[in-house]
Amino acid sequence: MSEIRCPACRALVRSAACGRCGADLTDVIRAVSWASRLTEEARMIFLRGDFDTSAALARAAWMLRKTDAARSVWILALLAQGRGADALKLWVEKNTSP
Numbered sequence: 001m002s003e004i005r006c007p008a009c010r011a012l013v014r015s016a017a018c019g020r021c022g023a024d025l026t027d028v029i030r031a032v033s034w035a036s037r038l039t040e041e042a043r044m045i046f047l048r049g050d051f052d053t054s055a056a057l058a059r060a061a062w063m064l065r066k067t068d069a070a071r072s073v074w075i076l077a078l079l080a081q082g083r084g085a086d087a088l089k090l091w092v093e094k095n096t097s098p
């Protein structure tokens with residue numbers, strides 16, 4: 001799992017309670033875990049050729065956590081759906097954001 005930071009103080013998350021500010025991070029960890037599972041599921045479903053479901057799952061993962069993996073699967077699924085303009089918009093957003 002990639003690095004997670006406390007949304008309150010930006011400390012690196014190492015447990016369900018932030019070591020710096022004490023914030024309860026249970027929901028943050030749960031959301032990150034869900035995003036990871038959704039991304040993997042989107043990838044597997046893409047490989048099976050169900051691009052509509054893959055795009056929906058990748059989008060859901062992206063909404064939970066903005067990772068390159070989720071965005072890449074989403075872009076590929078959009079392209080496979082023939083939604084090149086939407087894919088390009090997402091790609092441009094990816095490559096022009098700071």
Ligand SMILES: [Zn+2]
Pocket residue numbers: 006007008009010011018019020021022023
């Ligand atoms: Zn914190």
